[in-house]
Amino acid sequence: xxxxxxxxxxxxxxGARPSGTAPDSPKDWLKSQLGQYNPEPAALAGQPSRADIAxxxxxxxxxxxxxxxxxxxxxxxxxxxxxPQIDPAKxxxxxxxxxxxxxxxADARMESAITTDTDFAERLVHFWSNHxxxxxxxxxxxxxxxxxxxxxxxxxxMGKFSDLLFAAATHPAMLLYLDQAQSIGPNSALAVRVAARxxxxxxxxxxxxxxxxELHTLGVRTVYNQDDVTEFARALxxxxxxxxxxxxxxxxxxxxxxxGDSQFFPGIHEPGERKVIxxxxxxxxEAQARAIFSxxxxxxxxxxxxxxxxxxxxxxxxxxxxxxxxxxxxxLESGGDLPKLYRTLIESPEMWLxxxxxxxxxxxxxxxxxxxxxxxxLPNNRQSANIMAQMGQPIWRPGSPAxxxxxxxxxxxxxxxxxxxxxxxxxxKRSANRVDARQLAPRILSGQIGKLTTESIARAESPSQxxxxxxxxxxxxxx
Amino acid sequence: MLNRRFFVASGxxxxxxxxxxxxxxxxxGTNKKFVFIIQRGAADGLAAxxxxxxxxxxxxxxxxxEEAAAGTKLDSMFALHPAxxxxxxxxxxxxxxxxxxxxxxxxxxxxxxxxxxxESGADRPYGREDGWLGRLLTLLPQDDAxxxxxxxxxxxxxxxxxxANSYAxxxxxxxxxxxxxxxxxxxxxxxxxxxxxxxxxxTESMAGAPADQTLKGGAALGQxxxxxxxxxxxxxxxMLETNGWDTHFQQKGRLNGALGQLDALIGSLRxxxxxxxxxTLVMVATEFGRTVAFNGTGGTDHGTASAAMLFxxxxxxxxxxxxxxxxxxxxxxxxxxxLKPTMRFELFASEAVAQHYGLDPVKTRAKLFPDFA
Numbered sequence: 001x002x003x004x005x006x007x008x009x010x011x012x013x014x015g016a017r018p019s020g021t022a023p024d025s026p027k028d029w030l031k032s033q034l035g036q037y038n039p040e041p042a043a044l045a046g047q048p049s050r051a052d053i054a055x056x057x058x059x060x061x062x063x064x065x066x067x068x069x070x071x072x073x074x075x076x077x078x079x080x081x082x083x084p085q086i087d088p089a090k091x092x093x094x095x096x097x098x099x100x101x102x103x104x105x106a107d108a109r110m111e112s113a114i115t116t117d118t119d120f121a122e123r124l125v126h127f128w129s130n131h132x133x134x135x136x137x138x139x140x141x142x143x144x145x146x147x148x149x150x151x152x153x154x155x156x157x158m159g160k161f162s163d164l165l166f167a168a169a170t171h172p173a174m175l176l177y178l179d180q181a182q183s184i185g186p187n188s189a190l191a192v193r194v195a196a197r198x199x200x201x202x203x204x205x206x207x208x209x210x211x212x213x214e215l216h217t218l219g220v221r222t223v224y225n226q227d228d229v230t231e232f233a234r235a236l237x238x239x240x241x242x243x244x245x246x247x248x249x250x251x252x253x254x255x256x257x258x259x260g261d262s263q264f265f266p267g268i269h270e271p272g273e274r275k276v277i278x279x280x281x282x283x284x285x286e287a288q289a290r291a292i293f294s295x296x297x298x299x300x301x302x303x304x305x306x307x308x309x310x311x312x313x314x315x316x317x318x319x320x321x322x323x324x325x326x327x328x329x330x331x332l333e334s335g336g337d338l339p340k341l342y343r344t345l346i347e348s349p350e351m352w353l354x355x356x357x358x359x360x361x362x363x364x365x366x367x368x369x370x371x372x373x374x375x376x377x378l379p380n381n382r383q384s385a386n387i388m389a390q391m392g393q394p395i396w397r398p399g400s401p402a403x404x405x406x407x408x409x410x411x412x413x414x415x416x417x418x419x420x421x422x423x424x425x426x427x428x429k430r431s432a433n434r435v436d437a438r439q440l441a442p443r444i445l446s447g448q449i450g451k452l453t454t455e456s457i458a459r460a461e462s463p464s465q466x467x468x469x470x471x472x473x474x475x476x477x478x479x
Numbered sequence: 480m481l482n483r484r485f486f487v488a489s490g491x492x493x494x495x496x497x498x499x500x501x502x503x504x505x506x507x508g509t510n511k512k513f514v515f516i517i518q519r520g521a522a523d524g525l526a527a528x529x530x531x532x533x534x535x536x537x538x539x540x541x542x543x544x545e546e547a548a549a550g551t552k553l554d555s556m557f558a559l560h561p562a563x564x565x566x567x568x569x570x571x572x573x574x575x576x577x578x579x580x581x582x583x584x585x586x587x588x589x590x591x592x593x594x595x596x597x598e599s600g601a602d603r604p605y606g607r608e609d610g611w612l613g614r615l616l617t618l619l620p621q622d623d624a625x626x627x628x629x630x631x632x633x634x635x636x637x638x639x640x641x642x643a644n645s646y647a648x649x650x651x652x653x654x655x656x657x658x659x660x661x662x663x664x665x666x667x668x669x670x671x672x673x674x675x676x677x678x679x680x681x682t683e684s685m686a687g688a689p690a691d692q693t694l695k696g697g698a699a700l701g702q703x704x705x706x707x708x709x710x711x712x713x714x715x716x717x718m719l720e721t722n723g724w725d726t727h728f729q730q731k732g733r734l735n736g737a738l739g740q741l742d743a744l745i746g747s748l749r750x751x752x753x754x755x756x757x758x759t760l761v762m763v764a765t766e767f768g769r770t771v772a773f774n775g776t777g778g779t780d781h782g783t784a785s786a787a788m789l790f791x792x793x794x795x796x797x798x799x800x801x802x803x804x805x806x807x808x809x810x811x812x813x814x815x816x817x818l819k820p821t822m823r824f825e826l827f828a829s830e831a832v833a834q835h836y837g838l839d840p841v842k843t844r845a846k847l848f849p850d851f852a
């Protein structure tokens with residue numbers, strides 16, 4: 001095994017496994033993964049459908065409505081036996097069931113990451129899932145976040161960026177997370193009707209429109225302004241989620257919607273021509289937003305933004321301008337053909353420098369540790385969601401649509417390091433009777449491991465301590 | 480560029496008279512403590528500190544304006560949100576002061592750029608790699624410069640030449656002390672890891688927190704933080720992070736919760752610090768405010784100016800609200816939608832810490848916000 005193999009496995013992939021055979025050509029091995037990648041691996045089978053998730057969620061909403069009714073009636077004088085019953089235990093049960101769906105999806109994600117043979121492609125899934133981040137601290141997203149990654153991200157990472165963008169941005173988890181599901185054209189048919197009948201204004205929410213331009217495509221401080229955000233928000237009205245909206249919109253959708261799925265309802269779409277970044281869009285209905293999506297997906301600012309993020313994730317916190325420029329060129333020339341982008345990355349000399357420039361994120365470190373030890377379960381049967389929360393990178397919960405940061409200073413912290421020490425100790429204790437750190441170290445860190453680490457492992461007081469030192473070594477904490 | 484209309488907060492926030500040491504920065508420890516609480520996600524200053532005395536507020540906010548009137552009336556112009564009961568008590572005791580219609584120099588509406596500027600103190604996003612709290616540490620006597628962030632890693636605001644620690648409670652089992660010793664050796668040749676490891680061990684031993692501690696809720700966070708600030712080795716400059724402020728949707732209930740948690744955090748810091756509260760200044764600030772009008776979904780979108788808060792027993796003459804109120808008529812709004820900023824965060828923050836530590840305000844501002852013209 002050469003240092004190139006170690007780089008292919010640890011920097012491009014999710015971490016070397018002792019059981020894996022070293023490929024003859026690291027570059028060919030990486031490229032072959034682009035074809036062999038399976039968007040629906042066995043580890044992800046058996047996840048609930050969107051309709052199932054929506055059904056659980058709707059039960060929660062109905063309960064809340066009952067609860068509000070109960071509070072109202074308690075405030076007004078009435079006979080005691082007329083007060084509707086509220087059942088907090090039932091509400092808790094529904095929230096627990098949503099949480100259980102989240103925990104199961106997070107465990108499936110971890111299992112897929114640990115068991116996959118195409119771990120460069122799997123890293124790309126994680127990269128794109130974080131690029132199009134949703135966050136489960138918002139309750140409607142809790143059970144849908146896994147579905148977002150499994151059904152919107154995974155099937156599209158080997159296609160065109162424009163298709164990935166559309167799928168990720170219009171998935172119900174995203175529409176709910178960034179408030180698009182409730183956004184209504186102020187002059188749409190529904191808004192006009194409600195305003196006339198109930199003297200109540202329904203209207204726009206510009207959250208998703210802004211984050212698509214700022215985070216998903218063009219990038220902040222580029223070519224758009226506040227007017228573009230508002231115009232794009234008007235064009236996006238119509239995209240909503242069946243069975244999970246609220247208020248008059250929910251009553252309107254109840255008759256039309258497929259529960260838990262994204263759909264476009266012309267009745268809430270803002271009529272008229274839109275102007276976004278200097279272009280006019282006179283299409284009707286859904287076609288209008290699709291045309292805007294299509295243009296911004298291939299915009300030069302988007303090419304630059306995606307090239308920079310990809311280089312930063314794989315090569316260095318501050319990637320070399322030559323690498324970014326090469327990726328940008330590939331993106332522009334191919335119209336955002338993602339496998340071409342990945343091939344450019346593989347062929348770039350900046351990716352193969354011996355220096356380990358990236359400090360592993362907690363997710364990277366946990367996955368690579370489990371792969372190195374060839375185990376599938378976390379210590380004390382802890383759930384992936386629980387362990388990752390302890391480590392400061394809870395799965396699908398970055399708390400912001402920008403996703404998790406990809407730079408060292410956000411992960412290299414004293415408290416964060418202490419968590420790794422605690423978890424490495426637990427992992428090492430369980431694997432020490434079957435894995436010898438002295439043999440494992442050169443297998444997984446070939447050409448990367450230094451003298452001090454080799455000596456520290458050799459001098460460890462026990463097999464378990466040796467393994468812990470390996471997982472905590474500077475060479476294993478970085479990639 | 481500094482607009483002349485921007486107020487200098489000097490002397491009006493209720494901190495005791497500033498004492499500027501005549502010579503240099505080196506001085507014996509002062510026992511002074513400073514806590515910076517960042518509100519990530521753009522907190523709505525118009526809800527926290529509602530301008531109920533402005534007749535246009537009712538027109539602009541409708542139902543929410545009526546709710547705000549149920550809060551604690553602080554003066555003829557402003558009412559504190561009803562969920563902030565502890566803060567209201569502190570205001571009456573003159574241990575709280577607020578500033579309104581304040582913003583950093585940032586005028587776009589990206590959370591991430593704006594938080595970067597609020598933390599770095601630079602004049603443009605990603606313009607600096609260290610933060611204003613980190614630079615503050617370089618101005619303090621060694622004993623006072625013990626920085627700690629309650630977070631897995633040190634946030635940008637506290638990064639700088641003086642190494643600060645980070646602490647986050649853990650429910651994981653403790654580690655064998657022999658492994659800890661060996662890691663010190665393993666990291667000996669790695670400058671980054673050895674610095675992190677030394678800091679992590681020091682904070683861990685000081686925390687002495689029960690293994691099962693979690694950070695659910697503002698009261699628990701405040702209690703734990705106060706514990707980390709106790710004693711001669713306790714942290715003196717602390718940064719805490721709060722979120723839940725990005726209220727695009729159904730703002731009323733969500734802000735009620737978030738402001739209630741913030742209020743409980745302030746209250747438990749006061750209780751937990753005990754006698755040390757008299758040496759403590761707490762600052763609360765956010766990256767920008769929110770639109771004056773509600774959006775179509777019962778929430779507010781990204782805006783410009785917001786409110787900032789100071790608390791602490793060190794405020795001997797607080798109970799003040801500093802604001803050059805810009806008004807809420809459509810023509811008075813920034814870009815026709817946001818509360819117009821009339822005070823700069825950079826001035827507010829540098830004045831407050833300069834007075835707190837008895838530092839020269841001009842030199843302090845130059846150090847903390849060197850790009851601020």
